Amino acid sequence: MRIIVLIKQVPESTEVRINPETNTLIREGVKSIINPFDTYALEEGVLIKERLGGTVVVMTMGPPQAREALQDAIALGADEAILLSDRAFAGADTLATSRALAAAVRKLEPYDLIICGKQAIDGDTAQVGPEVAEFLDIPHVTYVRKVRELEPGRAVVERMVEGAVETVEMSLPGLITVVKDINQPRIPSLKGIMKARRATIPVWTPADVGLPEEVVGLRGSPTAVEKVFVPQVERRGEVIEGSPEEVAEVLLSRLQSVGVL
Amino acid sequence: MMADGALSDLIRVLADRCTGCEACVGVCPTGAIEMREGVAWIGDACNLCRACVSTCPAEAIEVAATARAEAAEGRGVWVFVEHRRGQVAPVVYELLGQARGLAETLGTKVSAVLAGEGVASGAGAAADPVAGEGAGPLAAELIARGADEVLVVDDPALADLREEPVATALADLVRERKPEIFLFGATALGRSLAPRLAARLGTGLTADCTGLDIDPGRRILVQTRPAFGGNLMAVVVCPHHRPQMATARPRVFRPLAPDASRRGEVITFPVDGSRLLSRTRLLDYAEEVTEMVKLEDADIIVAGGRGLGGAEHFSLLFELARLLGGAVGASRAAVDAGWIPYYHQVGQTGKTVAPKVYIAVGISGAIQHLAGMSSADVIVAINKNPQAPIFKVANYGIVGDLFAVIPALIEAIKRRRS
Ligand SMILES: Cc1cc2nc3c(=O)[nH]c(=O)nc-3n(C[C@H](O)[C@H](O)[C@H](O)COP(=O)(O)OP(=O)(O)OC[C@H]3O[C@@H](n4cnc5c(N)ncnc54)[C@H](O)[C@@H]3O)c2cc1C
Numbered sequence: 001m002r003i004i005v006l007i008k009q010v011p012e013s014t015e016v017r018i019n020p021e022t023n024t025l026i027r028e029g030v031k032s033i034i035n036p037f038d039t040y041a042l043e044e045g046v047l048i049k050e051r052l053g054g055t056v057v058v059m060t061m062g063p064p065q066a067r068e069a070l071q072d073a074i075a076l077g078a079d080e081a082i083l084l085s086d087r088a089f090a091g092a093d094t095l096a097t098s099r100a101l102a103a104a105v106r107k108l109e110p111y112d113l114i115i116c117g118k119q120a121i122d123g124d125t126a127q128v129g130p131e132v133a134e135f136l137d138i139p140h141v142t143y144v145r146k147v148r149e150l151e152p153g154r155a156v157v158e159r160m161v162e163g164a165v166e167t168v169e170m171s172l173p174g175l176i177t178v179v180k181d182i183n184q185p186r187i188p189s190l191k192g193i194m195k196a197r198r199a200t201i202p203v204w205t206p207a208d209v210g211l212p213e214e215v216v217g218l219r220g221s222p223t224a225v226e227k228v229f230v231p232q233v234e235r236r237g238e239v240i241e242g243s244p245e246e247v248a249e250v251l252l253s254r255l256q257s258v259g260v261l
Numbered sequence: 262m263m264a265d266g267a268l269s270d271l272i273r274v275l276a277d278r279c280t281g282c283e284a285c286v287g288v289c290p291t292g293a294i295e296m297r298e299g300v301a302w303i304g305d306a307c308n309l310c311r312a313c314v315s316t317c318p319a320e321a322i323e324v325a326a327t328a329r330a331e332a333a334e335g336r337g338v339w340v341f342v343e344h345r346r347g348q349v350a351p352v353v354y355e356l357l358g359q360a361r362g363l364a365e366t367l368g369t370k371v372s373a374v375l376a377g378e379g380v381a382s383g384a385g386a387a388a389d390p391v392a393g394e395g396a397g398p399l400a401a402e403l404i405a406r407g408a409d410e411v412l413v414v415d416d417p418a419l420a421d422l423r424e425e426p427v428a429t430a431l432a433d434l435v436r437e438r439k440p441e442i443f444l445f446g447a448t449a450l451g452r453s454l455a456p457r458l459a460a461r462l463g464t465g466l467t468a469d470c471t472g473l474d475i476d477p478g479r480r481i482l483v484q485t486r487p488a489f490g491g492n493l494m495a496v497v498v499c500p501h502h503r504p505q506m507a508t509a510r511p512r513v514f515r516p517l518a519p520d521a522s523r524r525g526e527v528i529t530f531p532v533d534g535s536r537l538l539s540r541t542r543l544l545d546y547a548e549e550v551t552e553m554v555k556l557e558d559a560d561i562i563v564a565g566g567r568g569l570g571g572a573e574h575f576s577l578l579f580e581l582a583r584l585l586g587g588a589v590g591a592s593r594a595a596v597d598a599g600w601i602p603y604y605h606q607v608g609q610t611g612k613t614v615a616p617k618v619y620i621a622v623g624i625s626g627a628i629q630h631l632a633g634m635s636s637a638d639v640i641v642a643i644n645k646n647p648q649a650p651i652f653k654v655a656n657y658g659i660v661g662d663l664f665a666v667i668p669a670l671i672e673a674i675k676r677r678r679s
Contacts, residue, residue, distance in 0.1 A: 011291060030292030030306075063305050091271055091309035094468075098460060122290070124488045125468035127456040130424070134460035139425060139540035142453040156544065161449035162558070167545035174540070218271050218309060222465030222502035227315040228495045231487070231636060237655045244669035247659050251641065252673055254657055260561075260617040260639050261585070 001054035001150070002111040003045040005078065006101060006132065007038040009062050009069040010122045034069045037117025039076070040178050043185040045115050046077035048150060055079045057108060061089055061100055067201055074196040075188035082108075086205040091218030094127040100216045101128070102135030103209035112152065114175040118143060129177040140175040141168050145182050271324065272309060274301045278321035285313035285322065290489065312493075335441035335503040338364045339412075341431070342375040342403060343422070343450050349399060352446030354516035356509055357407035359473055360444060361517065363482070364409075366475040367441070373408035374434065374443075375399060376427050381415035381529050397527075404525035407517050412438070413529040418537035422450060426537035428457040434530060435462060440504045442482050444473070447508035459506050465499035467507040473514070481505065490613060491636050512560065512617070556605065560617045561587030564607055564634070565595055568623020568644060568663060572600040577667045578622060584674045590614065590634070592624045608633035623663050626651025643667070 012031040034042070045056040058073040060066050061084035070081035084104055092100065105114065114133070119126035126142070133140035141159050149156040152172065159166045160179055170176075188196075206216050214220060238254070240247045255261040281299040293306035294313060301313075301322070314322045338360045343350040353373070360371045382397055400411040414430045435443065435458075443458075445451035447469040459466035472485030476498075482505040484497045499505040556562065563582040565575055575589065582589045590607040591600070607614055609629035619637035624630060626642070626649055634640070635654055642655035643663050652658045659666055 030290075063308075065306070087271075090307075093465060094456070095460060095463070095465060098456075122489055124490065125466075126452050127459075127466055127468055130453055130456035131460040134428070134457045140453070140457070141541060143449055159449075163555075164546055164548045166543055167547075169542045169544050171540040222463075223467060223497050223499045225309075225311050226483075226496045226498050228310060228312045228488075228493050229315065230492070231494050237642075237652060237658050239652075239658045239660065241660075244661065244665040245673070247661065247666060248669040248673040251657055251659065251670065252677065255618060255639065255641075258639060 001048055001052050001113065001152075002108075003048060003054060003056045004105055004108060004111050004114045005038070005042045005045045005056060005058045005073070006114065006116045006128070007042065007058055007060050007069055007073060008035045008117075008120045008122075008128075009033070009060060009066040010035045010120055032065065032068065034072055035117050035120045035122075037119060037121070037178070037180065039117075039185040040180055040182050041115040041117045042073055042076055042078060043183045044147065044178055045113075046186075047183060048113070048147070049077070049079075052150065054112075057082065057111075059101065059104060060084065061092070061097060061104075063090070064203075070201050071196040071199065072188070074199050075192035076186065077192060081199060081201045083201050083203045084205075084209070085203050087217075088206050088213040088219075089217045091221065092216060093221035093223040094123070094125050094131055095222055096216050096218075096220035098128050098131035098135055099220065100206070100209065100211060102132045103211050104204055105132070105136060107204075107209060110173070112172050113150075113155070114138075114173070116175065116177040118177050118179050126177070129175055133175040136173075136175075138173050138175055139170045140177070141170055142177045144176040144178045147176070147182075272303055272307060272314075273323055274303060275321045275323060276300050278319045280319050280321070282318065284316050284318060288312045288316040290493070310495075335439040336367075336369050337372055337438070337440040338367070338369060338442045339372045339374050339440040339444065339504070340408070341443070341445045341451070341454075342373050342399070343446055343448060344375075344377060344380075344399065345422075347399070349402065350446055350448060350511075351516070352448060352451075352509070352511040353403075354406045355511065355514040356444045356446060357403065358517040359509070359514040360442075361407045363442065363473065363475055366477060367480065369441070370409040371407055372438075372440065373400075373403040373411045374414075374431065375403065375411055376414045376419050376430050377422060378415065378417050378420035381413045400527045401521075402519065404523050404527075405519040405521050407523075408525055410526040410528060413527060414532050415529065416532050416534045416537055418534045418539065421543045422454070423539040423541055423543070424450075424454045424457050425539045425541070427454055428461055429537055430532055431458050432461045433532070435504060437530075441480075443504040443506045445506070445508045447510045451508045455506060455508050462504070462506075464502040464504060464506055467497040467499065467505075470507045470509045471513045473507060473509060482507065487636070491615065492632075556588045556590055556607070556612055557614055559588035559614070561585045561620075562590045562607070562614055562616045562618070562634070562637070563587055563620045563622065564590030564592065564624060565601070565622045566592035566624030566630075567594040567598070568625075569595060569600065570623075574664075575601055577664075577671075581620075581667060581671055581674075584671060584678075585618075587616070587618075590619075592627075592630050621651050621655070622667065624651055625649045626654065 057080045058078040059082045116129035143160045146158040291306040340356045445455040467484040591605040596606045609632045615636045620641040642651040
C-alpha cells in the first residue's frame, strides 16, 4: 500500500483571550504543532503500513517552517515527506490549498489511499479533504472512525454521522478524513527522531507541480476573510433573587421568554 | 515599511500611517508581527488571516485583492434539501427561512433543490409545472416553508445521496440555471458534499456559517463563521465567483412557520443516470443507541462542579437534564474528584460545547472551563459564592444553595408539564 497523509501545521492553542485594557487578543505560546487530527491520520497510515507493508508519504503546504511538522511526522513513522512552499502559495483558501495539494499528489501516483484529519483546528473548515478528492477525481469518505477492510482497489470504513454510524465501501485509490476515535497516536521513537534529523525534504513550488501562480495562493482563492473579531463573552447578567421556589419560577419564565425552552 | 518576508507583495504595513500602537502584534494569531524601529513588521508566519487589518486603528495595513473572475453573474438563492427516509433534515427549513430574507433583499427567488430516488413521485411532471398544492409531500412542505420553486432530480443513482453522483447532478443544474447563492446544512453530509461541488465548480465555499446576510451595495453574501475552535469569528466573502456557496450550522437560523397557502412551482429535470457514478456504496446505517443526548449536540446542558460535593449528587443534575431533554456536563474539578467520567468534561481539556442553554451548577467558572462553554446562547449560573467568576458570563445568576434551587427547579418543571 502506498499511503499519502496530508498534514497542516497549526498554532498549538486556539485559545484567544482578550486584554481588557487594549481590547486586543492575547496569544501566548504561539508554538506550532501538527494539527491534532492529523496525528490520527498519520498514525492510521503507519498502522496500515505496519500491517500490510508499503510506504507512507507525508505532505504539507505551508511556510518554510512547516518543515518542522514534516520532520515530526517522520519521527512518528512516515517514510518520506514533501513540503509545498513558495510565496505564491500564501494566503490560500481551501480551494486553492486543495488544488495545490492535488497537483502535488498527482506527481506521487500511483497511490492507494490519502488520509486527512477531520479538520484543522485553526481554519476549522473540514473542506480540504473532499476538495482534494474532487480535484483528483477519486472517491472520499469523511469522519472515518474505523478502517474495517483494506485491500488493493477496495476499502470498507465506518463513518460517524449525526446519531448513527455508516458502513461504507469505497473503491481505491480514495481519500478518507479521520476522527479521533480511530486510534491512539504513538509517541516518536528515538530511531524515528534520528531519522527525522537526517531526512532530506524536497520543497516543491507551483512550477514543480505544474500549476500557474494565478491559480494558487491568494490569487487562486475565490473566498476572502474580510474581517475577524473576538466573540463577546462578557454578558450583562440578571441576578434572580428570592426563595428557591420563586427563583425557579422566574428562571423558567425567563428561559421561555427568550425562546430557549 | 514593507514586510520584506515572503509575503511582501500580498500584505504590507504603510509606514507613514503606522502609529506604533502595537494593536496588530497582540491580535496576530500566528505571532507573525513584531515592531521594528517603532513600525509594525510582518514576517513569514503570516497566514493572511487579516486579523491585523481589521484591528489597526490607523488603517495602516493593506492586503492585495483576491482572485478575479469574469463578472459574477447569476440570480436566485438555492437551498440543498438533505433528507433521509422521507424526512427532511430540520436545517433545510432553517435555511429556507434565512434564504427568504436574502432573496427578498436581492429581489430574487428561493429554490429548494431536491435530489434523490423516488422524490419526484407525485411531484409534477417535467413539462407540467404545478402549484404547490398538487405536488408530492416533500415538495409541498418545502414550498410551505419558504421555497418559491422546487428543482427536482430523481434517479436511482441518487439513492442514499452519495457525494459523487449528487455533485454531478447539482453541477449540471448550477451550470444550467446559474444561481448566485447555494446553501447547505453544515451536517456530516453537507460538509462532505458541498466541498466536492465547490471544487467541481471552481467556486468558494464558506464553512459552518452562523451568520448570512446580503451587502446590498456589492450584491454579495456576507458570511460570518467561527474559526479557531470558536475563539474567533471571521467574516468571509466570495466576491467574484458564482455561486457563492456556504454550509450553515444547524439550529442557528429560524425556520418559518409552515404556510400551506404558499404557492410555488415544481420543476423536474431529466437526468442521464449513466453519468451518475458513485465509487462509494452505503452498506449499513446503524443508529447509535446512546441513552443520553450527546454532549456536543445537546441544546441544553446541565453541568456540575466542585459545589456538588460528591458523585451521588450528580443524580439531581441527571434528573434535571432528563426533564429538559438535555445532557450533563462537568467541570474538571468534578471529573478529577472521580464523581463523573471524563467524557462529561467541558472546557479547555474537555469538550467544547455551544448549547442554547448552559446551566452551571456549583461551578466557579475558571477560564479553562469558560473556554469550553462561553459560546452558549444563554448561561445560567447557580452558585453559593456571589464572587464566583461564572457570574461574569452568566445571563441569569442565582446566588444560593444548589441543593434547594435544583429540586425547586425540578418541581417547577414538573408542575408546568402536568
Ligand atoms: C479565520 C479563518 C477563516 C477561514 N474560513 C474559510 C472558509 O470559510 N472557506 C475557505 O475556503 N477557507 C477559509 N479559510 C482559509 C483556510 O483556513 C485555509 O485554506 C487552509 O489552508 C485550509 O483550510 P482549513 O484550515 O480549514 O483546513 P481543513 O479543511 O479543516 O483541513 C482538513 C484536513 O486537510 C488537510 N490539510 C488542510 N490544510 C492543509 C495544508 N496546508 N497542507 C496539507 N494538508 C492540509 C489536513 O489533513 C487537515 O486535517 C479561513 C482562514 C481563516 C484564518
